[in-house]
Amino acid sequence: MKLDFIPESTVAAGLGALMKGAGKITRFLPIPQPTLLVGPGSSARLGQAVAGFGHRKLLIVTDGIIHKLGLLKHLTDALTAGGAAYAVFDEITPDAPIPLIERGIAAYREHDCDAIVAVGGGSSIDASKAMAVSIANPRKPLRALAGYFKGLNTPVPIYAVPTTAGTGSEVTVAAVMADHERQSKLVIVDTRIVPKMAALDPALMTGLPPAVTAATGIDALTHAVESFIGQWATPYTENMSLSAVAMIFENLRTCYREGHRLEAREKMALASTYAGIAFTRANVGYVHAIAHQFGGRYHTPHGLANAMVLPHVLRFSAPAITGRLATLAVRAGLGADGEGEDVLAEKFMAGVEALNRDLGIPVHLEALREQDIPALARAACKEAHTGYPVPRYMTISQCEALIRKLLPPTVKPAAGKPAARKAAARKAAARKVAARKVVAPKDAAKAATKAATKTRSAARTPPR
Secondary structure, eight states: OOOTTSOHHHHHHHHHHHHHHHHHHHHTSOOOOOEEEESTTHHHHHHHHHHTTTOSOEEEEOOHHHHHTTTTHHHHHHHHHTTOOEEEEOOOOTTOBHHHHHHHHHHHHHTTOSEEEEEESHHHHHHHHHHHHHHHOTTSOHHHHOEESOOSSOOOOEEEEESSSSOOGGGOSEEEEEEGGGTEEEEEEOGGGSOSEEEEOGGGTTTOOHHHHHHHHHHHHHHHHHHHHSTTOOHHHHHHHHHHHHHHHHHHHHHHHOTTOHHHHHHHHHHHHHHHHHHHHHOOOHHHHHHHHHHHHHOOOHHHHHHHHHHHHHHHHGGGOHHHHHHHHHHTTSSOTTSOHHHHHHHHHHHHHHHHHHTTOOSSOTTOOGGGHHHHHHHHHHHHHHHOOOSSOOOHHHHHHHHHTTSOOSSOOOSSOHHHHHHHHHHHHHHHHHHHSOOOHHHHHHHHHHHHHHHHHHHHSOOO
16 A cells, blocks of 8 residues: 555545544454463463363474473473373474474374464464464465465364463464565464463573563563554553553563563563453554564564564654553653653653663664665555554655664764764775776786795695
8 A cells, every 4th residue: 555645644544544443343353362371380280271171182382492491391291191192293483484384284184183282482372373273274275364264164272381471472363474485474363263271381481592581572562562552452452551561661671681580580471461462452553564574574583573663663653642652651660640741752762772772682683685675665564554553654655764774784984083084084085096096017017926925935834
């Protein structure tokens, strides 16, 4: 949808009315919520519960690292004790691509399973959801299942044990797949893919590397913020979003610096789930639309992409959401009631930027290339304008300008004062001119003789 040649007021009025209408429908959409088991050891309690459900055989979908680290043990011991048979598919990778999901489907059928237990980050849970829809609708290829309610038959049952606090996939209606062939991401949306039960076990999260803790934590923050500032927010989703924001600002730095702290890990797990509940109904916005393009083209981890984009989208959206940003600042503990809305809004945006810095989030996307930006912006705007209730609409050119801020620096300025920088620039230019001068034949002969002598000398020198 091209908006560059349409007045911003017209765009905002038209798309805004359309999205508000869609939002009224989502308020009444029946979205199930899983039974939540919370606290250390909850993965074992989930295993005990699932073992009693009478499944023929369960497929545990996870990644190789989780399997090798023994993080499945409490779950599998409980399943065995309860007499439940299981098999393990541990090939999941970040942003699981379609061929990998198809291998998981083949493993499910090979082991004659009738339910899935997803253990891991968002990729494991999303892959499990996609598998569940595809297994129940075998006549449709995975790409044909992308979109809203494309599967006729009810997906197979899913249970979830998230090992990161970020995606909230254990409570959402969406499953994201990577389509490497088309350099894009596909999303399956169906209320029936919400897991039946989920265990938020902080003991499984204490070993997460700080960088993963940071990226997934800001992913959860993005879910909470975008669901709060968008046009589909309701009193219920607002409460969930604000609770998540408060817990993230209170606990994420602790988890990053002291990963063994169980209480902080548990609160981050709850924050991720609350944010997931919020954005399942209230949806997301430009941060996700742009981050999805980075993931599809450059395979940038989703949480990291969200973290880099969030500050820029907030500053673009600020004129339309000053009051909302002020509320977020108060709940995040960055300001107090009674301060001006403009002051509080700035405090929240600065607080997000400071949190990113403290967590080591990069400010540039090293893989980003200038020539890719127009296509990235077009795809991001198309995704946002056809599916997300954003609070302020941007044109493709505005989106390009925003993405351009993430370009890696190509030339480092010379250090020192302006005069020193100018002198350094003049010297560099002089060196370039000298390098382009043609060497006189006589000098060239001398240079060649000298080079040959050096080469012979080097050949006689034994290596170290």
